Amino acid sequence: MNKILKIILAVLGGCSVLVEIMTPLAVAILWGWYFNLSNSFDVLVLIIGGLATLFRAIKIGFMK
16 A cells, blocks of 8 residues: 555544544534523533543543
């Protein structure tokens, strides 16, 4: 496999991981925007989305 193909595959893999990690936070933001949640419930949903994102990042970081 030549170097350019390896670089393309590495970039695509990095984009895939980034999308996988940020999905819970994006869903939490869209819920808050779409459903017009109250301020305190909106903060709660964002905290849960942030914790889910953190969990996914830690999970991917410890994979071998």
